[in-house]
Amino acid sequence: MNFSTNQVYPRIRMTMPSLTNTEKRIAEFFLTPRTMRKEVTINAVADRLGVSTSLIVKLAKKLGYDGFKELKAELLMVENEKQYLPDQKLNRDDDCAQIVQKVLNNSLNSLQEVLSFSNVPKIEKAARMVINARKMSLFAVGGTSVIAEDFHHKLLRIGIHTYVPKDYHMMIMTASLMSSDDVILVISHSGQTIDLIDAVNEAKKSGAAVVAITNNYNSKLTSLADCAIFAPASPEPILGKNGTARLVKIALVDCLFATVANLCPDKTQIAIDKTGIATSRLHK
Incomplete structure (x- = not known):
């Protein structure tokens, strides 16, 4: 489709x-x-x-x-x-087979939607911002924190060091010490989370560039971002914003990661070889 x-x-x-x-x-x-x-x-x-x-x-x-x-x-x-x-919603009398079918069908729908969405130029722009950044930090709270941690892990494998502040105070302090050579990636479904908006405002004062991944066209985060990547997802509480929304954001982060890696293939290969050798003894 x-x-x-x-x-x-x-x-x-x-x-x-x-x-x-x-x-x-x-x-x-x-x-x-x-x-x-x-x-x-x-x-x-x-x-x-x-x-x-x-x-x-x-x-x-x-x-x-x-x-x-x-x-x-x-x-x-x-x-x-x-x-x-x-998209399908859960019914109280659904059995496990029906639930699995609905979850997977909704996931497929969401990925098809994001594939058709006009994010390619924004992902490429964000990838170049990541590569050119002196320092990069990843800001997220709640359920999206695991996505930021996942991106941090992926980037480290290819030799790009990032920082993921664990709470509001750490985000604000990190943002205040940034410069025009630095970039933050902010992941927020609503684009309205107060902690994140405060940190982004602080980062903007410091001159840092902002990449956002959000579901909300008209959010405060979208208006503050230098590059906004949109992650459409249903607002339905179980299968939507707590299900397919996370899947879509992870997929977009994977697209961003792969683009970054492909823009600097030699550096990527050297780093993958090094980190692969370093961790190989953990997989006996």
């Missing part, structure tokens, strides 16, 4: 955090599988949701479309794909 049609579903999901409650209700309707059909009119949607047609048009424009007609066409185009499988 190819979401080349402006990536309508990830676009809706990534705009949702900045919407009003009523706008979110309309957006959730558009995200519900098979609700959009050729005969559906804007008046029918407005009546069903108890909102005005003007609010639906306003939301469509917030999503980057000319109006309801263009948004409807994009939704229909994706749903008419033969391989289209909508």
